[in-house]
Amino acid sequence: xxACIGTDSHTTGIDAIMNMKGFAGDYGLERxxxxxxxxxxxxxxxxxxxxxxxxxxxxxxxVSKVVTQRDVHKEDARALxxxxxxxxxxxxxxxxxxxxxxxxxxxxxxxxxxxxxxGTRPSDVANYIYYRILERMGRAPPPQKTAHGTPDAxxxxxxxxxxxxx
Numbered sequence: 001x002x003a004c005i006g007t008d009s010h011t012t013g014i015d016a017i018m019n020m021k022g023f024a025g026d027y028g029l030e031r032x033x034x035x036x037x038x039x040x041x042x043x044x045x046x047x048x049x050x051x052x053x054x055x056x057x058x059x060x061x062x063v064s065k066v067v068t069q070r071d072v073h074k075e076d077a078r079a080l081x082x083x084x085x086x087x088x089x090x091x092x093x094x095x096x097x098x099x100x101x102x103x104x105x106x107x108x109x110x111x112x113x114x115x116x117x118x119g120t121r122p123s124d125v126a127n128y129i130y131y132r133i134l135e136r137m138g139r140a141p142p143p144q145k146t147a148h149g150t151p152d153a154x155x156x157x158x159x160x161x162x163x164x165x166x
Contacts, residue, residue: 001053002062003040006076011042013098014064017122026121046080050087060094060129067101074110081111094132
């Protein structure tokens with residue numbers, strides 16, 4: 001389940017990741033048969049997003065947020081994580097934070113499992129969710145080299161990527 005939270009009405013990023021058409025020839029999560037993607041759109045209160053994810057039995061919550069002055073994006077992100085704690089889904093749900101100025105380090109500091117910034121493709125997010133679900137099931141495959149010789153997108157729960165700090 002994904003949305004732009006708080007007063008954010010910029011859905012370009014969340015739509016590119018979730019909608020079937022994706023972008024730049026990379027299909028969105030709706031196109032993957034193993035995912036049921038629910039895009040709530042813009043201006044969704046953090047607690048409403050969490051409640052909907054809980055009702056849907058979601059494996060992951062995707063948040064898109066344009067970085068704002070006075071750190072409103074961080075306040076909204078913290079409110080979402082706090083709501084997830086209150087509603088009892090924090091430990092069993094994957095939390096992803098994305099946006100034009102979001103990075104992995106900031107997302108981790110705010111309590112999310114991962115952060116995705118500019119240039120993220122829908123398949124990057126799909127792979128991350130897929131591997132994290134397998135990891136939680138105790139069935140994660142070992143990291144492998146990609147076709148172009150770089151490590152794949154698996155990120156162990158330690159926050160390290162194949163021995164390197166993200």
